[in-house]
Amino acid sequence: MAPRKNQRRLAPLGCLPAPGRPAHPPLEASSSALLAESAQLVGTFPVTLCSESVIHPRARIDAQAGAVHVGKRCIVHERAVVGAVGASGRVVAMGVTLGDYVTVETGATVEAGDTAVGEGTTVGAGSVVGAGANVGKNCTLTAYTVIKAGEVVPDYTVVYSNGLRRIDRRGVEVLKQKAQARQIDVLRRLIPSKPEKFMPAPPKVKQQQQPPPQAS
Numbered sequence: 692m693a694p695r696k697n698q699r700r701l702a703p704l705g706c707l708p709a710p711g712r713p714a715h716p717p718l719e720a721s722s723s724a725l726l727a728e729s730a731q732l733v734g735t736f737p738v739t740l741c742s743e744s745v746i747h748p749r750a751r752i753d754a755q756a757g758a759v760h761v762g763k764r765c766i767v768h769e770r771a772v773v774g775a776v777g778a779s780g781r782v783v784a785m786g787v788t789l790g791d792y793v794t795v796e797t798g799a800t801v802e803a804g805d806t807a808v809g810e811g812t813t814v815g816a817g818s819v820v821g822a823g824a825n826v827g828k829n830c831t832l833t834a835y836t837v838i839k840a841g842e843v844v845p846d847y848t849v850v851y852s853n854g855l856r857r858i859d860r861r862g863v864e865v866l867k868q869k870a871q872a873r874q875i876d877v878l879r880r881l882i883p884s885k886p887e888k889f890m891p892a893p894p895k896v897k898q899q900q901q902p903p904p905q906a907s
Contacts, residue, residue, distance in 0.1 A: 715889045716754040725878065728885035734774070736786060741765070745878050750795075751775075756803035757786025762810070764792050764871055766878070771795045771814075777802040777822030777840060790828065792868050802840070809846065811864055818852075829864050 717737045720726060724740040727748040732738060734754030744765040746752065752759055752767070753774035767773055773795060774786045786803030790810035795801060799814045804822030811829040814820060818832045821840030826832070828846045835852040838844060849859050 716752075716759075718886075718889055720886055724886070725875075725882060725884045726886045726889065727882050728888055732889055736784075741791070743872075743875055745875055745882070747771075747878075748882065753803070754786065756781065757783045757805075759786050759803075760788045762789050762791040762793060764868070764875060765789050765794070766871070766875065767795045768797045768799075768816075770798045772800045774803045775800050777804050779804070779822060779840075781822065792871050794871070796834075804840070811867060829859075829867075831859070 715732045716734045718732065718740070719737065720740040721742040721744070723742045725745045726740065727746055727750070729748040730746045731751040732754070733751070736754040736758040738752055738754050738758070739760045740746065741761060741763040743763060744761050746767050747769045749769045750767045751772045753772060753776065756774065756776045759774040761767065761773070773789065781804050783803070783805050785805055787801050788807045789795070790808060790812070792811045793808050794813045796814060796816040798817045799819070801808060801814060801820045802822040806820060806822055806824055808814065808820065808826045809828035809830065812826055813831050815832045815834040815836055817835040818837065820826060820832070820838045821842065823841040824838045824844070826838060826844045827848065830844055830847065831849045832838065833849070833851050836850050838850070844850060847858050847860050849857050
């Protein structure tokens with residue numbers, strides 16, 4: 692299947708790294724995605740970064756327990772981990788799906804295991820979304836919130852670290868999306884993008900030796 696428009700395949704599945712270069716998961720990244728040089732991509736399952744998403748320095752995309760899909764205009768902050776192997780160690784085809792405009796704040800963890808975080812949701816600093824959880828659209832997980840493995844969180848839910856919850860339907864989704872887009876514009880000026888670090892080295896072409904000239 693051909694890559695989608697504005698997408699580039701950086702590493703084919705199953706490719707072997709060149710000597711001296713670390714192995715990275717197969718990566719399909721939009722040309723407008725920002726992937727910091729000191730970000731970490733590990734595993735063997737595919738990773739997809741959609742348009743204008745930002746992977747901060749020292750953020751970790753872990754594809755050891757399943758594929759990772761990062762939607763449009765998402766931000767994964769420093770020391771956040773998307774696709775962490777859960778306590779069960781279960782490996783599935785689809786590890787984590789982040790919808791468009793999702794923010795994973797500093798030190799937060801989203802475990803792999805058919806885990807989904809809906810469009811416009813914020814995973815607060817230090818929070819944990821357990822394997823197989825399904826967090827709805829436009830939710831807010833405040834700092835250090837824990838969503839248990841397999842738990843379903845309805846759309847527009849605000850979850851506090853002490854377990855209390857409420858529904859927030861103020862209708863500010865469009866304003867939040869505009870603010871996210873402005874923040875991404877600023878980050879693009881501050882964080883150099885180095886997707887080539889995660890590309891496989893081009894194979895070396897062996898030059899055929901010419902036979903020695905025949906004596907006349």
